[in-house]
Amino acid sequence: MKKAILLLNMGGPNNLDEVKLFLKNMFNDKRIIGAPKLIRKLIAFIIIKSRLKEATNNYRQLGGKSPIIAYTEKLVELLNIQLDADVFYVMRYTPPFAKDVLPSLKDYDKIFAIPLYPHYSTTTTASSYDDLFLEAKKLNLENRIQTIHKYYSNKNYNEAIVxxxxxxxxxxxxxxxELVFSAHGLTQKIIDSGDVYQKHIKQNVYYARKELAKQGINFHKTHLAYQSRVGPMQWIKPYLEDKLASLELKKVIIYPIAFTIDNSETEFELDVEYKELAQELGFEEYIVAKSLNTLMGNVIKDLYKQMGT
Known part of the structure; x- marks a missing residue:
């Protein structure tokens, strides 16, 4: 039996010319902005116009592209050596898209789709599956795809976090x-509409704290906060900037719990922008832990096994 593993993620610009494409695709996604199509296009246009210059400059400081690409490619290379399935990756907002990758999977009997989002959200997991199955149906591949929706409680995953x-x-x-688990924020409106993301993040923090205790690692205090807030709407709290300002100790380690692969929101937002804020707040030490990156290899192998191989 010929098997494939398809890793799904949000993506990021492969070069500076793709920054506009990334923003355009993201903010035209109905899972991100749940307005009628014409209104969504107008909102997206306004957001892109206001953010394009700054976003391009941020990626320029990261070497002209998102770090998510290279980390993902290393993970895929590792897994292709270790597994009895061929491993591919698909990004939601930048190439390679599902429409680019799926035609090469027509000869596979089983396709295991594994999102690189451990926590389910309509804005991430559901959006990636929307796109994947839209393209899969065009090729009559939808019945060969097996999915997983969450794995934040997975033992290997939480051990890798620690x-x-x-x-x-x-x-x-x-x-x-102090240890702060920093998660990507969502608007309160999305959570109030029934999205389980915040619930999953909180449960993930519980499992990670449990693993820390098991290994005898006791921080002064551990916290949860949310980053990446934009616009005037209310987002889920506490905001990371407020959490940093409230800490008793001026030594902190940030763990980016919403991400499995490093990207602009870890290597620029956390490691540059929030670092500057921490310095303004008088922190003696501000350390950002790496995302799992290639450590996701053991997690993917375990999930692949659980999915019925």
Whole structure:
């Protein structure tokens, strides 16, 4: 039996010319902005016009592209060596799109779709599946695709989170540090409409804290906060900037719990913009832990096994 694994993620610009495409595709997604199509297009146009210059400059500082691409390619390369399935990746808002990858999977008997989002949200998992199955139906592949919707409680996943936190901590005493789990925010309106993302994030923090305790790693305090807020609407709280301002100790480790692969929101927003805020707030140390990246290999292998291989 010929098997394929398809890793799904949001994506990011492969070059500076793709920044506009990334923003255009994201803000025209009905799962992101739930307005009628014409109104959504107008809102997207306004957002792109206001954010394009700044976003392009941010990616320029990251080397002219999103780091998500190289990290994902390394993960795929690793898994292709270790598994009895061929591994591919699909991005939602930048190439390679589902329409680019699926035609090459027509000869496969089973396709295991695994989102690189551990927590289910209509804005991430559902959006990626919308696009994947739209294209799969055109090729009569939809019945060969097996899906998974969440895995934040997975043992390998939470052990990998703690490994990254330990790497960030090094030989330092955890009791001298606060640990903040930083998750990508969503508008309160999306949560109020029934999206389970915030519930899953909170449960993930519970499992990660449990694993920290199991390994005898005791921080002064651990916290949850949300980043990436834009626009005038109310977003889920507490906001990361407010959480940083409220911490008792001026030594902090940030773990980007909403992400499995490093991207502009970890390597620029957290590691540059929030770092500047922390310095303004008088922090002695501000450390951002790496996302799982290639450590996702063990998680993917476990999920692949669970999905019925």
């Amino acid at each position: 490994q990254r936190i330990k790497e960030a901590l090094g030989t330092k005493n955890p009791k001298e540090y």
